[in-house]
Amino acid sequence: MMLSEASITLMKEMTARYPEKRSGILPALTIAYEEVGHVNPDIYREIAAAIDVPMVEVAEAATFYTMFPKEPVGTYLIQVCHNISCALMGADSLVEYLEEKLGIKKGDTTPDNLFTLISVECLGSCSTAPMMQINQDFYENLTRAKVDQILEDLREKAKAQA
Ligand code: FES
Structure with missing residues (x-):
């Protein structure tokens, strides 16, 4: 069970x-x-x-539904929307930036098991593209600076909970 x-x-x-x-x-x-x-x-x-x-x-x-991972994922599941509005607003380069920052490829989990990165279909927040969902939270109108801050905050949060 x-x-x-x-x-x-x-x-x-x-x-x-x-x-x-x-x-x-x-x-x-x-x-x-x-x-x-x-x-x-x-x-x-x-x-x-x-x-x-x-x-x-x-x-x-x-x-x-992509919101239910079918295999174990990291503490934080990063789902970047790659649908039309987000694509037009730079979703691809957002994914590339996350790959670079996390040192993994899309579909992978970081060695410390903290982050899993995937891209998904529309999450229904097209007017705030580009956006991503991490666990249950939406992060919208993303820029590289915002991504840096989000990842830093999540790392700090994980440390505090360890
Ligand atoms: S296209 Fe990205 S939230 Fe709809």
Whole structure:
């Protein structure tokens, strides 16, 4: 079992609020991601059993949404939007800058396991392009100076929590 009893209980409670059980899939995936840090077929199976839906529906939802990493990621998952507005406002050079700053390529995790860098489809914040999401937070109207500050702040935060 990868999920705690507390998570299973919470998933059941959330699902009970909806007229259809399948509506509980996204909340359940969110709960699982928050607990484990990623999702995978073992977790899909546990969710399906917990909220009584077919496992294939859990897997379909998980694979459709990029917000649920399918393998372990760093403490901070950096998702840079590469869709049209962000692309026009320099998303590619933003990714290159992050690769340079972090010393990794897109798709990789830093050796200290602090940052994972990926690019994703539109995150719905097109008017503040270029933007990225790190864990649950949006960072918008990005510049290189802002990126420097964000990474520094996150490193400090990680140190304080160590
Ligand atoms: S295009 Fe980047 S948030 Fe929509």
